[in-house]
Structure formats: C-alpha cells, structure tokens
Amino acid sequence: ASGFFDDHWLLPGSTTAAAGSTTAAPSQGGGDDDGTAIIVSTLPIPRAPAVPGPPAQFLVPETDPAGPAARAMWTRIPEFFNFRAHIPGADWRVNAGQQFSVRPEAECMADLAAKGVPARRRPDLITPVPSPVELLGPVDGVWFLSRHSERPILIACEMAARLPALVAILKQHGVEGVEVLSAYREEPYSSFHTMGMALDISRLYRRRGWLSVLAHYEATPDQRTCSGPQPAGGSARVLRRIACDLYRSGKFQSVLTPNYNEGHRDHFHIDFRPDDPRAFLR
Numbered sequence: 001a002s003g004f005f006d007d008h009w010l011l012p013g014s015t016t017a018a019a020g021s022t023t024a025a026p027s028q029g030g031g032d033d034d035g036t037a038i039i040v041s042t043l044p045i046p047r048a049p050a051v052p053g054p055p056a057q058f059l060v061p062e063t064d065p066a067g068p069a070a071r072a073m074w075t076r077i078p079e080f081f082n083f084r085a086h087i088p089g090a091d092w093r094v095n096a097g098q099q100f101s102v103r104p105e106a107e108c109m110a111d112l113a114a115k116g117v118p119a120r121r122r123p124d125l126i127t128p129v130p131s132p133v134e135l136l137g138p139v140d141g142v143w144f145l146s147r148h149s150e151r152p153i154l155i156a157c158e159m160a161a162r163l164p165a166l167v168a169i170l171k172q173h174g175v176e177g178v179e180v181l182s183a184y185r186e187e188p189y190s191s192f193h194t195m196g197m198a199l200d201i202s203r204l205y206r207r208r209g210w211l212s213v214l215a216h217y218e219a220t221p222d223q224r225t226c227s228g229p230q231p232a233g234g235s236a237r238v239l240r241r242i243a244c245d246l247y248r249s250g251k252f253q254s255v256l257t258p259n260y261n262e263g264h265r266d267h268f269h270i271d272f273r274p275d276d277p278r279a280f281l282r
Contacts, residue, residue, distance in 0.1 A: 036261050036262045036263035037261060037262045038086065038088070039088075039219070039221045039258075039259060039260070039261055039262065041088040041089050041221040041222055042088075042221075042222050043088040043222060043223070043224070044088060044089075045085075045086060045087065045088045045090070046089075046090055046091075046092060048082065048084065048085035048092060049092055049094045049278050051082060052275060052276050052277065052278070053078070054074040054077075054078075054275070055074075055101065055275040058070055058071065058101070058102070059101035059102060059103055059104075060101070060102045060103055060104050060105075061104065064104045064105055065105040065131060066103070066104060066105040066108070066130035066131045066157070068128075069102075069124070069128040069129055069195075070102040070128075070130045070274070072128035073128045073130070073195050073274070074275075076128065076189070076194075076195075079189075079190070080190040081190060083261075084254070084280050084282075087260060087261070087282050088221075089221070089222075089223070089224050089225070089282060090224075090280060090281065090282040091224060091225065091281040091282070092279070092280055093247075093278070093279045093280075094277050094278050094279075095250065095277055095279070096277045098250040098277065098279070099275065099276065099277040100274055100275075101275055102130045102156075102158055102274050103158070105131045105157065108131055108157040108158060108161060109121065109131070109133075109157060111161050112157065112160055112161055115161065115164045116139070116164075117135075117139055117160050117161065117163055117164065118136040118138070118139070119133040119134060119135050119136055119157075119160050120134055120136060121133055121157075122134050122154060125154070125186075125196075126186060127186055127194040127195065128194075128195055129154075129156050129184060129195055129196035130156050130157065130158060130195075130196070131156060131157035131158075132154055132155070132156060132157075132184065132196055133154070133155065133156070133157050133160050134152045135153040135154075135155065135160065135163075139163045139164060139167045140164060140167045140168070140171070141167075141171075141176070142167045142170060142171065142175065142176060142177060142178060143176070143177045143178070144163075144177070144178045144180055145178065145179050146180050146183070147179050147180060147181050147182075147202060151183075153180055154183055154184035154196065155183050155184055155196045155197070155199065156184075156195065156196030156272075158197070158272060158274065159196055159197050159198070159199070159272050162252070162272055165251040166246070166251070166270070169245045169246055169249060170242065172245070173204075173206075173238050173241065173242055173245075174206045175204045175205065175206055175211075176205050176207065177204070177205035178201055178203075178204055178205070179201065179202050179203040179205070179210075180199060180200065180201060181200040181201065181266070181267045182198075182199070182200040183196070183198070183199055183200075184196045192254075192271040192273065193271075197271050197272045197273065197274075198254075198269060198270065198271035198272075199269070199270050199271075200267040200268070200269050201213070201267055201268045201270070202214070202266055204239075204242070211235050211238060211239055212235075213239060213257075213258065213265075213267050213268055214265065214266035214267075216233060216236050217236060217239045217240070217257060217258050218231040218232070218233065218236040219257075219258040219259050219265070220259060221259060225240070225243065225281055226240070226243075226244040226247070226281070240257075243255055243257050243268060244281075246268075246270060247279065247281040250279065251272070252270045252271060252272055252279070253271055253272060253273035253276055253279055253280065254269065254270065254271045254273070254279075254280045255268065255269075255270055255279075255280070255281045255282075256269035256270075256280075256282060257281075257282065259282050260282045
C-alpha cells in the first residue's frame with residue numbers, strides 16, 4: 001500500500017524469490033510477514049522450537065462473537081511456512097507461562113476499558129480477526145498515527161489489550177507518538193496482520209524529533225540483535241533498546257527488526273500469537 005512492496009509483497013527489483021515460499025518447501029507452520037530476501041549473515045541458524053498445534057480446548061466458546069474467528073485462525077496457521085526457523089542469528093524463547101489465548105469478546109472489551117484503551121468494535125472482517133477494533137485515540141498519553149491517512153488502525157481486541165505494555169516500554173525511552181506503517185491488512189495470506197495480531201512501526205516520536213527505523217536503526221547482521229557492541233548513533237541505541245525491551249517483556253511472540261530480512265529494513269514488526277509459548281527476536 002505504501003509502494004514499498006510489489007504485488008507479491010517483495011521489494012521492487014529483488015532477484016530473490018520468496019525465501020520461505022510455500023512452493024519452496026513443505027509447510028511448517030507459524031508464518032511471518034513476508035518471504036523477502038534473508039539478510040546475509042555469518043551467524044548460524046539456531047534450532048527453532050517445535051511449532052505448536054491448535055489448542056485442545058479454546059478459551060473462547062464457539063458461540064461467542066470471537067469464537068469462530070479464533071478457530072478459523074487455526075485453519076490458516078498450520079499452512080504457513082515457518083520463515084522464522086530459517087533466520088541466522090535469531091533468538092528464541094519458550095515460556096508456557098507467557099502463552100496467551102483469545103478470550104470471550106465481552107471480557108476482552110472490558111479489559112480495554114479498564115486499561116483506558118480507546119477503541120470501538122468494528123464489524124467482522126473478511127479474514128479471521130477475533131473481535132476487530134479501531135483505535136480511536138492515545139493510550140496512556142502516547143498517540144498512534146496511521147501512516148496511511150485513509151486507513152484507520154484496525155487490530156484484534158487482544159492486540160489492543162497489549163498496547164499499554166507497548167506504551168509502557170516506549171515511555172521509558174521518551175516516546176510520545178507512534179507512526180504505524182501497517183496494522184490489519186488482508187494480505188499476504190501467511191501473515192498475522194490478516195488476523196489483526198500484528199503492528200508494523202516505522203517511526204517513533206520524541207520531543208527532540210523522530211526516531212526512524214529506516215534512517216536510524218543500525219543493522220547488525222553478524223551479531224545477535226541484543227548483544228555485541230552498541231551502535232555508534234544515539235538514535236540507533238535507543239531503537240535497539242526498544243526492540244530488546246519488547247522481546248524481553250514477554251507480551252509479543254515476534255519482534256522483527258531490519259536484522260530479520262530486507263522486507264523489514266524500514267520498520268519494526270511485532271505480533272501476538274495465541275496459544276503459542278514461543279517468542280522470537282531478530
């Protein structure tokens with residue numbers, strides 16, 4: 001939508017076919033944002049934890065407004081190629097205590113109200129999004145602005161319930177505003193954006209000016225994301241610390257930086273994956 005990707009969600013001019021295309025290897029579950037070229041790195045590819053299957057029992061009843069979408073998600077997820085399992089220098093963590101499930105809609109909406117997240121329920125979307133909501137204003141004083149003025153910020157209620165955790169981390173670094181490159185979207189199929197469970201963040205606003213992932217983040221393909229020498233630039237140091245704090249928070253299953261692949265060189269991608277105890281950083 002921003003002109004950054006072509007019709008196949010690849011970088012224009014890329015000579016590398018979708019590195020994790022479902023035609024390239026059998027499905028392994030757990031897809032990511034896209035299959036653009038992997039960053040060249042001397043680091044090994046770590047062994048990925050086992051991909052979880054659908055829960056034996058869903059927390060949300062099938063008759064609840066969020067019930068059908070929660071189940072439809074699990075008809076999609078096993079078909080996704082596991083791009084994350086092929087990324088060199090990645091960090092993985094498995095913690096069953098940080099495994100989340102989709103709750104009944106009334107419970108989730110009440111949680112938003114209690115946390116002061118200004119959001120309204122939107123009609124069900126064409127892809128499975130449990131209780132889609134539109135973000136209407138700042139969260140604990142931090143504003144969210146869609147980079148595409150014609151697009152409201154639509155996400156699943158469960159993702160909205162994690163915005164206060166995101167904001168708490170951002171405020172520790174003096175952030176007052178968030179530019180959202182992408183929230184809910186209908187494509188690509190193997191993306192948690194299609195289920196309202198992901199946000200792409202391109203810039204963060206502080207009183208001294210913008211922190212731009214594209215302009216300021218210093219990629220470190222030959223070191224793990226949160227280890228090794230600190231970046232030389234002050235803005236780059238802040239952006240790396242934010243990414244690492246998001247991963248350590250346990251609130252998000254994926255934190256992707258420009259270290260992940262070429263398709264993420266201009267934004268952070270964070271997502272929430274129900275019934276999945278794994279967390280991933282690169």
